[in-house]
Amino acid sequence: MLRVPAGLDESSPIFSIAAAAELAGLHAQTLRQYDRLGLVEPARTAGNTRRYSMRDVGRLKQVQLLSSEGVSLEGIRRILDMSDENRELRERVRELEGALADAVMQQQGRRVFAAGHAGITTIRAGARPVKPGQIVLWRDRPQG
Template identity: 30%
Template structure:
């Protein structure tokens, strides 16, 4: 199973609030409050029932841990914001790195073509890294 498939499965809304209450030892009121504060955003069914993913449960457990460590809701929001920014930066760094690699490979291909030589890497070998 690839990382992408695993992440998709973890984000599928499958659990009703009653199950989440049992898994997290939080009350329905606490869960609704965290939703009101924008800390979680469970999926809603056509009947407006909240359905939670495994990622939502992990997030609720993280909120619970941070509260037990003494953070308030504003502090938790700040922690989540910082994590989101760090994740975005890592994604941008990765994209920039991949773009740099592609640029180098394009230049190598141009040089090889101008010399009527084969490039040192085959196209098939390179493209498998970008699928």
């Protein structure tokens, strides 16, 4: 099993241009062109040497696939930009959903009900029903 050193992940810039080109199945000059066009922008060392991450290599493969399907480099750039924006928006939605869930759980005055064989009873917010098999329903207080 391959062990990844601590502090490294898929975005860690660890590959030289030669290694990244080999991993992506491309020529190093092609990687330089993609960098100039902004399709794949590797990190740079203090000496201005390109360093590619696994994420960059995956993006290179995606560019290669789209190019082989006849998509122009400008079209590929637009597709990648929209994919990046979509990913960022999805991450933001997840963050906002978490914040909203936290805010709802901390609201005062929430009413929580449990339904069981004995009928419907009110339970404390955040508590579980006493008997297994009961259904819990919560409703916000009506506003206004």
